[in-house]
Amino acid sequence: MNVFVVGLNHKIADVDVREKLAFNGPKLEEGLTRFKELPEVEEAIILSTCNRVELYANVRDTVRASESIKDFLSDFHNIKRESLDSGLYIYDGSNAVKHVFRVASSLDSMVVGEPQILGQLKAAFELALSKKTTGILLNKLMKKAISVAKRVRTETRIAENAVSISFAAVELAKKIFTDLSKKVFMLLGAGEMAELAAKHLISTGVKEVLVSNRTFERACELSKEFNGRPVKFEEFIQEMARTDIVICSTGAPTYILSKSQMQKVMRDRKQRQVFIIDISVPRNIDPGINDLDNVYLYNVDDLQGVVDANVFERQKEAEKAEKIIEEEIDTFLKWQSSLDSVPTIVALREKAEEIKREELEKLLHKIPGIGEKEKEAIEYMATALVNKLIHPPTSALKEASEDKDALVATIKRLYGINGEEK
Amino acid sequence: MGVILFELALTFYFAATIVSITELFKESKITSKIILSLAAMGFAVHTVNIIFRYVSAGHIPITNPHEATSFFSWCIVLIFFILQFRYKVSLLSSFIMPVVFVLMLSSSMLPREMRPLSPVLHSYWLGIHTVLAFLGNAAFALAFGIGTMYLVQEHYVKSKHLGGLFERLPSLQTLDEMNYRLITFGFPLLTLAIITGALWAESAWGSYWNWDPRETWSLVTWFIYAIILHARLIAGWRGKRAALLSIIGFLTIILAFFGIKLLQKGLHVFL
Numbered sequence: 213m214n215v216f217v218v219g220l221n222h223k224i225a226d227v228d229v230r231e232k233l234a235f236n237g238p239k240l241e242e243g244l245t246r247f248k249e250l251p252e253v254e255e256a257i258i259l260s261t262c263n264r265v266e267l268y269a270n271v272r273d274t275v276r277a278s279e280s281i282k283d284f285l286s287d288f289h290n291i292k293r294e295s296l297d298s299g300l301y302i303y304d305g306s307n308a309v310k311h312v313f314r315v316a317s318s319l320d321s322m323v324v325g326e327p328q329i330l331g332q333l334k335a336a337f338e339l340a341l342s343k344k345t346t347g348i349l350l351n352k353l354m355k356k357a358i359s360v361a362k363r364v365r366t367e368t369r370i371a372e373n374a375v376s377i378s379f380a381a382v383e384l385a386k387k388i389f390t391d392l393s394k395k396v397f398m399l400l401g402a403g404e405m406a407e408l409a410a411k412h413l414i415s416t417g418v419k420e421v422l423v424s425n426r427t428f429e430r431a432c433e434l435s436k437e438f439n440g441r442p443v444k445f446e447e448f449i450q451e452m453a454r455t456d457i458v459i460c461s462t463g464a465p466t467y468i469l470s471k472s473q474m475q476k477v478m479r480d481r482k483q484r485q486v487f488i489i490d491i492s493v494p495r496n497i498d499p500g501i502n503d504l505d506n507v508y509l510y511n512v513d514d515l516q517g518v519v520d521a522n523v524f525e526r527q528k529e530a531e532k533a534e535k536i537i538e539e540e541i542d543t544f545l546k547w548q549s550s551l552d553s554v555p556t557i558v559a560l561r562e563k564a565e566e567i568k569r570e571e572l573e574k575l576l577h578k579i580p581g582i583g584e585k586e587k588e589a590i591e592y593m594a595t596a597l598v599n600k601l602i603h604p605p606t607s608a609l610k611e612a613s614e615d616k617d618a619l620v621a622t623i624k625r626l627y628g629i630n631g632e633e634k
Numbered sequence: 635m636g637v638i639l640f641e642l643a644l645t646f647y648f649a650a651t652i653v654s655i656t657e658l659f660k661e662s663k664i665t666s667k668i669i670l671s672l673a674a675m676g677f678a679v680h681t682v683n684i685i686f687r688y689v690s691a692g693h694i695p696i697t698n699p700h701e702a703t704s705f706f707s708w709c710i711v712l713i714f715f716i717l718q719f720r721y722k723v724s725l726l727s728s729f730i731m732p733v734v735f736v737l738m739l740s741s742s743m744l745p746r747e748m749r750p751l752s753p754v755l756h757s758y759w760l761g762i763h764t765v766l767a768f769l770g771n772a773a774f775a776l777a778f779g780i781g782t783m784y785l786v787q788e789h790y791v792k793s794k795h796l797g798g799l800f801e802r803l804p805s806l807q808t809l810d811e812m813n814y815r816l817i818t819f820g821f822p823l824l825t826l827a828i829i830t831g832a833l834w835a836e837s838a839w840g841s842y843w844n845w846d847p848r849e850t851w852s853l854v855t856w857f858i859y860a861i862i863l864h865a866r867l868i869a870g871w872r873g874k875r876a877a878l879l880s881i882i883g884f885l886t887i888i889l890a891f892f893g894i895k896l897l898q899k900g901l902h903v904f905l
Contacts, residue, residue, distance in 0.1 A: 387800065388791060390808040483870030485807055502792070506873040514794045 213551065213617055214274055215308040215353055218281045219259075219266030220300050222322050222403070227262075227463030229299065231427065233289055235260040241343065243288055248345040250284055252277040254617075255350040259315075259336040261329065262402045263322055268312065270349040270617075274304045309353065309544050313537045316357035317364040322493070323377060323405035323512065324530065325370040330361045348617045352547065360540045368532045376519040377405070377512070378412035381489050384518070385413065385457055388487045388508055398422040398455040400448055401462030402434060405512070406491045409459050414438055422455060424448040426462060449473055453480035461491040467498045474501040489515070551620050553609040559629045560605060564598045637746070639683035640704065644738045646676030647707075651735040654728040661802060669727045670718065677711045684708060690748070694761045696768070697751050703741035705764075706891075707734050709772035713816075717776060721812065724802050729779035740892070759834035767827035767852070771887055773820030774859070777813050778884035781877035784809040788874055810873050813880055814866065821859050828852055851890035858883040 220233065235243045235258050247267060248256040255270035267285075271277035282300070286293040303311045314320045318329050337354040340346045346354070365371045389395055397418040399410045402425060414421060421440030424447070425431035431442040443451050449469065452458065462468060478486070483506050490497040490511045502509040510518075549555065572594055576582065605623050609616075623629070650672035657665045684705060687695035695701045714730050717723060751760075783803055790800040803809075831849070832842040843849060862879045865871035871879070 384791065384796075386805060387787070387803075388806050390805050390811065479870070481870075483872050485810075485873060505875065508791055510794065517794060518796055 213254075213349060213548070214271050214304050215312070215349065215548075216269045216271045216274055216277055217266060217303040217308040217311050218269075218278065218285075218300055219264060221264035221266075221320065222463070224301065225299060226465070227401075227426075230263070230265060231430075232291055233265045233285065234262075235265065236433075240339065244340065244343055244345055246288065247281075247284060248343075250277075250280050252280045255347045256345040257336055257340040257350055257354070259333055261332045261404065262407070263404050264315070264320075266315070268308075268350060268353070270347065271304075278302050306541055306545055309541050310537060312353060312357050313360045313540060314534075316361040317533055317537065318361070318371070319364075319530065319533055319537070321404055323408075323491075325372070326404050326408055327365075327371060328404050328408055330358065333361075334358065348551070348621050349548070353544070356540065356544050360537060363540070364533045364536050367536060368529045370529045370533050377515045378409040380515050380518045381409050381459070381510070382413055382416055384508075384510065384515075385487050388485055389456060392457075393417040394419050395456040396420045396422065396454055397457045398424060398443070398448065398451060398459070399434065399438065399440070400424050400458055400460040400468075401426070401464075401492065401496070402430060403461040403463070403491065406459050406461035407434075409489065409491065410438060413457065413459070418457070422448075422451055424451070426464075449477065452477045452486070456484070456486055458486070458488045459491065460488065460496050462496050463492060464496050465494060467496060469497045469501070471498050471500045471504070474498070474504060474507060478504060478507065550624075551617060553616060553620055556620050556624060556629065557606050557609050560602055560609075560623065560627055563627060563629060564602050568594045568598050639679050639686060640742070643676045643680035643683060644735075644742055646672050646679060647711075647731065647735045647738050650676060650727065651731040654731045657725065658728050658799065666724070666727070669731065673711060673714070673727065673731060677708070677715065680704070680708050680711070687748070691751075693751060693756070694764060695748075696764050698745060698747070698749060700741050700744040700746040701748075702768075703737055703744060703891075706768050706772065707737040707741065709768045710734055710737070710775045713769070713772050713776050717812070717816075721808075723780075723804055723808075723812065725783065725799065725804075726779065729783050730776065733775060733779060754838045757834065757837060759830060759837065763827055763830040763834050766823050766830060770820040770823030770827055773816045773823065774855075774880070774884050774887060777816040777820065777880040780809055780813045780816065781880040781884075784813060784877040785874065785881075788877070806873065810876060813876055814872070817859055817862055817880060821856075821863060824852070824856055824859065828856060847894045848890070851886075851894065855883065855887055855890065858886060 220230065222230070225233075240258060240260060244256060244258050247253060247258060247269070250256075252271050252273060253269045254272070257268040259266045259268070267281060269277065269281070282293065282296045285291070286296055301311075311320070316330055316333050318325050318327065321329055333354070337346070337358075340350070385392060385395075392413075395418050397410070397413060397420065399406060399421070410421075421435070421438045422443045423431045423435035423438060423440045424443040424445055425434065426445050428442065428444055431445075434440075435442040452469075460468075485506045485508070488497060488501070488507065488509045490509060493512070495511055497509060499509065499511070501507050572591060575590065576587065605627075609619060609623065650669050653665055653672065654669045657669065684695055687701060691697065694705075696705045710730065711734055714726070714734075718726060784806065786799060787803040787806055787809060790796050790803075791806065804812075828849075831852075835844060836842045858879065862871070862876060862883065865879075866876055
C-alpha cells in the first residue's frame with residue numbers, strides 16, 4: 213500500500229511534450245479506466261491540465277508499477293517508450309504525498325498561489341469517484357490534499373499572489389485604455405496563469421476575444437471556452453494590428469515577437485496604444501518592444517513588482533505553506549501506517565485483552581472469598597473466549613492480500629479501533 | 635471697484651491653486667469640491683470684473699497687457715469648467731489652476747490703466763478676432779495641462795513604477811483623446827483668428843499681412859498645431875509625442891505672448 217505519483221509539469225517538460233501526454237476530453241475517462249486496469253494499480257486518479265499531467269495510484273510494488281505505468285503511457289499516447297525513461301518524475305511514499313499536497317496548495321504551479329489547480333484536482337477526484345477507480349487510500353489522500361490546500365489558503369497569503377497579478381493586469385489595462393469594452397483582446401498560448409488573467413479580463417468585459425495557439429485545435433477549444441474566435445498561430449501578428457490587449461504564454465523557447473515586427477504592427481495600427489502581458493517563462497516577447505512608443509509590455513515579474521515589491525514577504529509566506537504541508541504529511545503517514553495489518557492485529561489483541569481484564573476484575577469483585585482454583589478456571593475461560601473470538605479476524609488480516617486495505621478499515625470500524633489521530 | 639474684483643478673483647484662484655496642489659499629495663473627496671467652489675467663485679468675480687471694464691471702456695477689455703492676460707486666464711477657466719462638467723477629469727485642476735494663477739499674477743503686475751483705443755481699430759473685428767484668438771489659445775493651454783498629465787501617467791506605466799498619482803490620473807487613452815479634442819477645438823479658432831485678423835488689418839491699415847511680430851508668432855504657433863494634427867492623422871503621432879508637442883506649442887504661445895511685449899513694439903501695441 214503505497215501512494216505513487218508519476219507525472220510531468222511545466223518545470224520539466226515543454227508544452228509540446230505536455231500536450232502529447234495530456235488526457236484531453238474523452239481520452240481522460242478512457243485513460244483512467246485503462247490505468248486502473250493495470251495489474252499493479254489498485255487505485256487510480258489522473259490529473260491533466262495545461263501545465264501538468266500526473267497519475268496518482270495506490271500500488272504494492274513501486275518498481276513494477278513504475279514500469280507498467282510507463283508502458284501504459286507510451287502505449288496510450290503512442291509515444292516512444294524510451295522517451296519516458298527520463299523526463300518524468302516518480303515519487304512514492306512520503307515524497308508522493310508531499311508532491312500531491314504541494315500541487316493542491318498551488319505551490320508547484322507556474323504562478324504560485326493560482327487557485328485553479330485545486331478545482332482541477334477536485335474534478336479529477338470526482339471523475340475517479342464516479343468511475344470507482346479509487347479506494348480508501350487515494351480517497352483519503354485527496355480529501356486531505358483538499359483540506360491542506362484550504363489550510364494553506366487561509367493561513368498564508370500565498371493565494372493573494374496570483375489573484376492580485378490578474379487584478380493588477382486588469383487595473384493597468386484600465387489605466388491605459390478608456391473603455392475596455394471597446395477593446396480587442398488576444399490570448400496567445402495557454403497556461404494556468406494566462407487563462408486566469410484572461411478570465412479576469414474578459415469578465416470585466418471586452419469587445420472581442422481572439423485565441424491563438426501553436427496547435428489550432430487547442431485554440432478552437434479555448435476560444436469556445438472564452439466565447440472568442442480562434443486565430444491560426446501564423447496569423448497572430450497580422451491580428452495584432454487590431455488587438456489592443458495581449459496576454460501571451462506559449463512556452464516557446466524563443467521570442468515569437470521581435471521589435472521590428474512590433475514596429476510594423478504599430479505602423480499598421482496607427483500607433484494606437486497596446487498593452488502586452490508576457491507571462492511566458494522563458495519570455496516570448498522581445499523585452500525591447502517596451503521602448504516603442506505607445507507599447508506597454510509587462511512580464512510576470514513586472515506585474516508581481518506592481519503587486520508587491522517585497523520579495524522577502526512572499527518568501528516567508530511560501531515557507532509557512534511548506535511548514536503546513538510537512539505537518540499534514542505526518543498526520544497522513546500516521547493514518548496510513550495505522551492501516552497496515554500488523555498494527556491492526558496488535559491493536560485488536562490489545563483491545564480484547566483490555567476488555568478481558570476489565571470484566572475479570574469486575575467479576576472477581578462481586579464474588580468475595582473466591583478460591584485460587586476457581587479464579588484460575590474463570591481466567592482460563594476468558595482467555596479462551598478472547599482467543600477464539602479474535603482468531604478469525606486476525607488470520608483474515610494476516611492472509612488478506614487483495615482487499616487488505618478495505619478489510620483493515622472494516623475491522624477497525626467493527627471493533628472500534630481508532631488508528632487515526634484526530 | 636474693478637480693481638477690487640480683480641484682486642478678489644486672484645485671491646480665489648490662489649486659494650484654488652494651493653488646495654489643488656495639496657490634492658496631489660493627499661486624496662480626499664472634499665478637496666476636489668473645495669477646489670471647484672473656489673475656482674467657481676474666482677470665475678464669477680472675474681466675470682463681473684471683465685463686464686465692469688467692458689462697460690467702462692465701451693469695448694471688449696483686452697486693450698492693455700493687464701486686461702489681455704486677465705481675459706486669457708478667464709478663457710482658460712471657462713474651458714476648464716466646460717471640460718470638468720462634461721468629462722470629470724480627476725486632478726485636472728491641479729495641472730490647470732497653477733497656470734491660471736501664474737497668468738493672473740503676471741496680469742496683476744502689468745500696467746492696468748485703460749488707454750483710449752485708436753479709432754482705426756475701433757471696429758467689430760476687435761471683438762471677433764480677439765475672442766477667437768483667446769479661446770483658441772485657452773484650449774491649447776488646457777491641452778498643455780492634459781499633455782503634462784499624460785507624460786506623468788505615461789512615465790508611471792512605462793517605467794512600471796506605479797507612483798502615487800497613478801491611481802487617480804485618468805487613463806492614457808482618455809488623456810490622449812482629450813488632448814486631441816482640445817487641439818481640434820483650438821486649431822480652427824486660431825485659424826479663424828488669423829483670417830479675421832488679416833481682414834481687420836486690411837480694413838484698418840489697408841494690407842492683409844504686415845509681418846509684425848504677433849502675426850509672425852501666431853503663424854509659428856499655427857504651424858506647430860497644424861503639424862500635431864497632421865502627424866497624428868498621417869503618421870499616427872499620438873500619446874507621448876502628441877503630449878510633448880502640445881506642451882511645446884503652448885510654451886511657444888506663452889513665450890511669444892510675453893516676449894513680444896517685452897522686446898518689441900509692433901502694430902499689436904496694446905497686446
